[in-house]
Amino acid sequence: MADDHPIFREGLARLIQRYQPEADVDQAATIEEVLTLAGAGPVSNTFILDLMFATGNLEASLPDLRRSFSRTSIIIVSMVNDLDTATRIMNADADGFICKSLPPHEIVAAVAAVRGGDAVLQLEASGLPANEADTSLAGLTQRQLDVLLLLSRRLSNKEIGLELDISPFTARIHVSVVLKALGVTTRAGAAAKAIARGVCQ
Template identity: 35%
Template sequence: MSPVFVVADDHPLFRGALTEILRSLPEPPTVVEAEDFDSAAAALVAHPEADLMLLDLAMPGTSGLSGLALLRAEHPGVPIAIVSGTEDPAVVTRALELGASGFIAKSSSLDEIRAAIAALMRGEVYLPKGVTPGVERDPEVGALIERLKTLTPQQTRVLTMLGRGLLNKQIAYELGISEATIKAHVSAVLQKLDVDSRTQAVISLSKLGLDLDAARAV
């Protein structure tokens, strides 16, 4: 049975290029493509035993690392490598802290991408040449990352929607659960993040660097 890879990128040309690279591997995988975050999440639901996901940080439907945090919480057994136009060491560090298995720069050559895939399939952590993740220099951000790791998948999903500016009623509709349940989730999220309001929760996420406008432009 061939391996299953999910390629999640909103740029058709780059997504197609990744797919062609994957299909040229010695053991060509089944490739599932996703053009936005919702279809990426649906792809993992449909293929929970996927061998690897290549995830763009700047797709419609999510902001930067928040998508990674959500998918890692929901599918802890699927390796997820970030594919991004940014090589900022701080972003790389935070991606790894949030559970990424590797980080591939979009400026990489075809051979480098093949080498990255091979390393990831061996269970190794792959990073771009010359990029070394450091230690989180901001103690507040480091503490926030640890708090994010304590959220359940549903709480992470709710937090992501708060970051999108959705109201409790809208979140309840999207998730198909009661508004009272959403209120309970929001309260739990605020407690775990050690903040007093939804606004403070969103501000905390911005400190983590979840809204990567520079990456979204690439």
């Protein structure tokens, strides 16, 4: 995670680790530190990067970063909310572009969606509070909400079955029902919706 504003960087790191306790988050304050950290140790599965640094613009470094880390999710979290800029960054092979002005729960949800395999460009807030359950969530049973909670923690059907003392087959049925009820096609999409609505708090 890289941002030259330490308060924002530390705050976002804490948010990420709140929802992904197992995450190991390295922090950088400059583009140079990003490249140094990226080249040291095991390959990171996600980069969460600001676009503008005091020492320069990250955009010029994106092609090299993508070539060197073809399987790593690259997410830009920036105060820039210009659609042309965001689209250009996405076309440079970033996986996500998220505006810093979004509510914290929506930033985390967008990051979760990218980590789950979705491409996300979000410049404006949805306007929904973190704890507001939409009609699709209201229609879920308690068992289905339990499944959704475990989905948001990235558990497999087998792991969900063990947690809830049900068979993996039954877990798979519940997962299918949850995806259909939420109007999403992927587990990552369901997890992102759960985070945005505060289900996993």
